[in-house]
């Protein structure tokens with residue numbers, strides 16, 4: 588039996604951190620419990636996953652099978668695409684069963700944000716279109732930063748890609764009016780009132796990485812900036828909603844969700860991540876360790 592509540596909504600609203608392999612932990616969580624799922628998985632973990640035969644999400648959910656591009660099935664698309672790249676194949680075998688769980692756990696008005704780097708984003712986009720359905724694709728967010736060494740042999744890669752998919756394109760929650768606004772790039776071209784209000788962010792987000800000397804820094808190597816998570820959580824959840832991050836790392840998603848009045852479940856298998864999260868969120872109960 589799990590030692591943590593399986594249905595967040597029935598647990599009097601207590602946010603929590605769970606240590607363990609996320610696939611096992613997710614299997615214990617109730618269907619459609621989360622309005623927002625943010626995932627920042629490690630790329631190329633090197634682990635070889637047991638191969639499983641794939642069925643599409645909607646087949647598993649019993650609502651008929653989906654067809655991807657031009658009537659081709661998800662399995663066909665996946666087979667063709669993965670034949671080109673062994674590294675990505677291993678990665679996808681790892682991530683696919685976890686994305687199937689994410690789909691099951693998303694509320695009917697829910698949204699998935701999948702944070703990727705340039706080596707994986709394009710394959711993942713094609714496969715996610717086929718897995719979630721192309722009509723469920725909402726955005727490709729580019730997070731651009733400018734930090735660290737720069738190669739001179741090509742354009743230095745200084746961006747991440749965040750793919751956004753909704754569970755149901757007719758019902759998803761999105762409210763950009765609540766999002767922090769940005770300065771205009773050419774303030775002289777708009778009215779002073781507009782300059783004072785700032786502009787709505789687009790799908791390209793300029794944001795510094797977590798500063799090595801700044802207030803946010805936890806010491807966890809892959810920590811993402813709170814500003815990126817703030818936008819995501821502001822736009823795609825309401826106060827009181829449940830947010831899930833099952834590659835939680837330093838717990839940025841939970842820290843921001845808490846500050847914005849959302850409830851959350853964070854999962855990570857690494858004891859160092861759990862320790863960082865304990866320090867960052869001392870009042871949040873930890874299960875599974």
Ligand SMILES: C[S@@+](CC[C@H](N)C(=O)[O-])C[C@H]1O[C@@H](n2cnc3c(N)ncnc32)[C@H](O)[C@@H]1O
Pocket residue numbers: 607608609610627628629807809810811812833834835836837838839840854855856857860
């Ligand atoms: C890129 S980091 C996430 C960083 C996070 N977004 C932050 O702001 O700190 C990915 C995390 O996934 C965790 N992880 C990898 N495989 C996992 C698995 N099977 N189950 C649970 N956690 C896993 C790693 O321990 C790592 O902390």
